Amino acid sequence: xxxxxxxxxxxxxxxxxxxxxxxxxxxxxxxxxxxxxxxxxxxxxxxxxxxxxxxxxxxxxxxxxxxxxxxxxxxxxxxxxxxxxxxxxxxxxxxxxxxxxxxxxxxxxxxxxxxxxxxxxxxxxxxxxxxxxxxxxxxxxxxxxxxxxxxxxxxxxxxxxxxxxxxxxxxxxxxxxxxxxxxxxxxxxxxxxxxxxxxxxxxxxxxxxxxxxxxxxxxxxxxxxxxxxxxxxxxxxxxxxxxxxxxxxxxxxxxxxxxxxxxxxxxxxxxxxxxxxxxxxxxxxxxxxxxxx
Amino acid sequence: xxxxxxxxxxxxxxxxxxxxxxxxxxxxxxxxxxxxxxxxxxxxxxxxxxxxxxxxxxxxxxxxxxxxxxxxxxxxxxxxxxxxxxxxxxxxxxxxxxxxxxxxxxxxxxxxxxxxxxxxxxxxxxxxxxxxxxxxxxxxxxxxxxxxxxxxxxxxxxxxxxxxxxxxxxxxxxxxxxxxxxxxxxxxxxxxxxxxxxxxxxxxxxxxxxxxxxxxxxxxxxxxxxxxxxxxxxxxxxxxxxxxxxxxxxxxxxxxxxxxxxxxxxxxxxxxxxxxxxxxxxxxxxxxxxxxx
Numbered sequence: 001x002x003x004x005x006x007x008x009x010x011x012x013x014x015x016x017x018x019x020x021x022x023x024x025x026x027x028x029x030x031x032x033x034x035x036x037x038x039x040x041x042x043x044x045x046x047x048x049x050x051x052x053x054x055x056x057x058x059x060x061x062x063x064x065x066x067x068x069x070x071x072x073x074x075x076x077x078x079x080x081x082x083x084x085x086x087x088x089x090x091x092x093x094x095x096x097x098x099x100x101x102x103x104x105x106x107x108x109x110x111x112x113x114x115x116x117x118x119x120x121x122x123x124x125x126x127x128x129x130x131x132x133x134x135x136x137x138x139x140x141x142x143x144x145x146x147x148x149x150x151x152x153x154x155x156x157x158x159x160x161x162x163x164x165x166x167x168x169x170x171x172x173x174x175x176x177x178x179x180x181x182x183x184x185x186x187x188x189x190x191x192x193x194x195x196x197x198x199x200x201x202x203x204x205x206x207x208x209x210x211x212x213x214x215x216x217x218x219x220x221x222x223x224x225x226x227x228x229x230x231x232x233x234x235x236x237x238x239x240x241x242x243x244x245x246x247x248x249x250x251x252x253x254x255x256x257x258x259x260x261x262x263x264x265x266x267x268x269x270x271x272x273x274x275x276x277x278x279x280x281x282x283x284x285x286x287x288x289x290x291x292x293x
Numbered sequence: 294x295x296x297x298x299x300x301x302x303x304x305x306x307x308x309x310x311x312x313x314x315x316x317x318x319x320x321x322x323x324x325x326x327x328x329x330x331x332x333x334x335x336x337x338x339x340x341x342x343x344x345x346x347x348x349x350x351x352x353x354x355x356x357x358x359x360x361x362x363x364x365x366x367x368x369x370x371x372x373x374x375x376x377x378x379x380x381x382x383x384x385x386x387x388x389x390x391x392x393x394x395x396x397x398x399x400x401x402x403x404x405x406x407x408x409x410x411x412x413x414x415x416x417x418x419x420x421x422x423x424x425x426x427x428x429x430x431x432x433x434x435x436x437x438x439x440x441x442x443x444x445x446x447x448x449x450x451x452x453x454x455x456x457x458x459x460x461x462x463x464x465x466x467x468x469x470x471x472x473x474x475x476x477x478x479x480x481x482x483x484x485x486x487x488x489x490x491x492x493x494x495x496x497x498x499x500x501x502x503x504x505x506x507x508x509x510x511x512x513x514x515x516x517x518x519x520x521x522x523x524x525x526x527x528x529x530x531x532x533x534x535x536x537x538x539x540x541x542x543x544x545x546x547x548x549x550x551x552x553x554x555x556x557x558x559x560x561x562x563x564x565x566x567x568x569x570x571x572x573x574x575x576x577x578x579x580x581x582x583x584x585x586x
Contacts, residue, residue: 009302011381013348013396017388055306057394088304095310097389101350103306103396 007107010049014040018098026139029068031165032100033075039188040102041083042169042243046186047113048178049106051085051171056102059095072100083171110178114201117183117248119266123206124181124258125216126173126245128163129191130232133239134224135164141228148227156223167243173257174245181249190238192282195246195262196270202248205267208237208282210274213261237272237282300400303342307333311391319432322361324458325393326368332481333395334376335462335536339479340406341471342399344378344464349395352388365393376464401471407494409476410541416499416555417474417547418509419466419538421456422484423525426532427517428457434521441520449516460536466550467538474542483531485575488539488555489563495541498560501530501575503567506554530565530575 016036018024027035037054044051056076060069069092080087085104117123138157145154170186177184183202185194191208199206210233217232225232248264262273270282309329311317320328334344349369353362362385373380378397431450438447463479470477476495478487484501492499503526510525518525541557555566563575 011346011348011396011398013350013382013384013394015350015352015384015386015394017352017386019389020387053304055304055396057306057308057396059308059310059392089306091306091308091394093308093310094313095390095392096312099352099388099392101306101308101384101394103304103348103350105304105398 007109008111010044010047010106010108010111011103012040012043013101013103014043015099015101024098027165029071030075030078032098033072034079035165035167036100036102037076037079038083038167038169038243040104041085041171042186042188044104044106045169045171045174046184046245047106047108047111048174048184049108049111050175051083051104051106053088054080054085054102054104056087056090056100058090059093059097059099061096061098062094064098083169108178112178112181112184112247114183114185114198117198117202117204117206117264119204119264121182121248121264122251122254122260123195123208123262123264124247124249124254125261126177126258127170127242128218128221129187129242129244130217130221130236130239131160131163132167132241133235134221134228134230135160135162136241137228137230138224139164153223153227156220157227159220160224163242167241169243170245173255176255177245177247177249177258180253180255181247184245184247187242187244187246188240190240191246192237192270196282198246198248199268199270203268205265206262206270207265207273207279208262208270210272216259216261300402301404303337303340303399303401303404304396305333305336306394306396307336308392308394317391320458322364323368323371325391326365327372328458328460329393329395330369330372331376331460331462331536333397334378334464335479335481337397337399338462338464338467339477339538340399340401340404341467341477342401342404343468344376344397344399346381347373347378347395347397349380349383349393351383352386352390352392354389354391355387357391376462403471405471405474405477405540407476407478407491410491410495410497410499410557411475412497412557412559414475414541414557415544415547415553416488416501416557417470417540417542417551418554419470419551420463420535421511421514422480422535422537423510423514423529423532424453424456425460425534426528427514427521427523428453428455429534430521430523431517432457446516446520449513450520452513453517456535460534462536463538466548469548470538470540470542470551473546473548474540477538477540480535480537480539481533483533484539485530485563489575491539491541492561492563496561498558498562498564499555500558500564500566500572501555503565509552509554
């Protein structure tokens with residue numbers, strides 16, 4: 001039970017389903033709990049809200065038993081402490097597949113949505129993109145880091161795997177962004193798709209500037225992509241689950257950790273602008289129903 | 294997004310999982326949506342809250358497709374209109390088993406919990422108990438109503454099946470109860486178990502008076518139990534999912550549709566008092582992990 005407060009309430013629900021969002025061989029049960037909790041709270045961060053409380057609804061196969069439930073709950077509790085968002089209740093069901101559904105409430109003086117980006121705004125990125133997708137690609141490959149040729153590759157791959165297994169909701173950045181931005185979203189489905197959501201909701205065109213985005217691809221992502229033989233820019237554009245924040249706001253107000261990656265124009269859709277000024281459409285991101293998961 | 298109001302907010306989450314809470318052959322997809330919605334809002338009703346809004350999180354097998362999702366959503370929308378609790382957002386994931394998780398928020402001037410029942414209170418029941426369990430037993434039997442000997446039996450069985458497939462959250466009764474009662478709960482797991490929860494949270498003994506409860510067992514339940522060769526009193530005590538309300542409050546304030554079924558005393562635990570005054574312990578109700586589902 002919550003006492004109502006004199007601010008806007010924002011509210012979200014998010015599900016993590018075994019076999020869709022994760023495989024148990026890739027994560028400890030505590031990580032399953034913590035990861036789904038951060039994913040849910042990330043949505044509050046994108047709205048510029050301070051988390052207040054969460055409810056958890058677990059579906060657990062009977063084969064897992066009480067110890068497994070305690071481990072998931074311990075992961076949730078750790079994330080709840082870190083994000084100052086206590087789990088105040090929940091629900092437990094059995095089922096054939098493990099899933100963790102988290103609903104969280106936050107408060108905001110001035111909540112951000114996907115709508116509100118204006119022509120003339122900059123597009124900002126806070127946090128990394130592409131690392132989690134590289135980490136997931138590595139986990140899917142079934143390879144192990146001792147087989148890698150050098151320590152730099154091992155560290156790069158480990159950083160990507162950690163980005164996927166232990167993401168962090170950027171709550172403080174969201175609060176800073178909300179003071180100055182016109183619209184925001186968290187990158188859960190992939191930068192290209194999520195920027196497209198903002199463009200659609202705001203009825204504007206969003207142009208991501210490839211050179212600006214390239215400068216933000218860190219050495220760990222680049223190294224991991226060499227190992228995995230993947231294109232770092234593609235992962236940065238289409239890979240989800242880093243829980244970075246993207247926002248649109250006026251250049252003069254850009255917050256400390258926000259990096260410019262593009263601009264908002266009149267028009268519609270999301271575009272990628274290459275170094276030579278050529279524009280190409282940005283496809284949609286991660287779609288749970290496309291089987292690309 | 295919700296604007297905060299100057300009252301208490303109450304909040305709940307509930308999951309309906311295929312194979313655990315329902316089988317698809319027993320329900321239309323619209324009924325799956327409506328039923329899970331009423332089950333979630335019933336928890337708000339028990340807290341004496343007026344529903345404000347809900348979020349829905351669906352996990353849907355890819356084989357079901359978009360039309361199925363629309364049918365579930367139509368059932369949720371119908372329940373939302375009926376309960377004046379709009380679905381303001383949600384989440385969609387694929388998964389192997391169909392599940393519907395509903396989180397709902399309500400407001401209350403004076404929210405009720407399981408704690409607060411006092412020695413000297415009456416125990417009240419609003420709504421029927423046992424019908425849904427009889428309906429579920431019928432659905433499980435695989436029998437069909439044309440095989441029944443007479444129209445009275447067919448009507449009785451149909452009423453029990455409807456109680457299970459199309460329950461109603463007793464929101465108005467919950468609001469009335471909240472004005473006068475000291476504690477309340479909705480009967481989701483079975484009267485015996487749920488009364489036990491109130492006794493434990495309130496640190497009192499609750500005595501259910503068998504003769505009083507027997508007078509509330511309607512002709513449809515009695516007839517259906519004859520057909521099913523089940524004991525009506527046992528179903529009334531242990532069968533869940535009718536979403537009746539049980540509350541404890543002072544005799545002089547008993548609301549219109551509330552019926553006395555027992556009393557609160559100093560002590561601990563839940564007891565059933567037979568006609569001759571003998572007390573026996575009331576066992577716990579429906580346990581999703583016991584395999585009794």
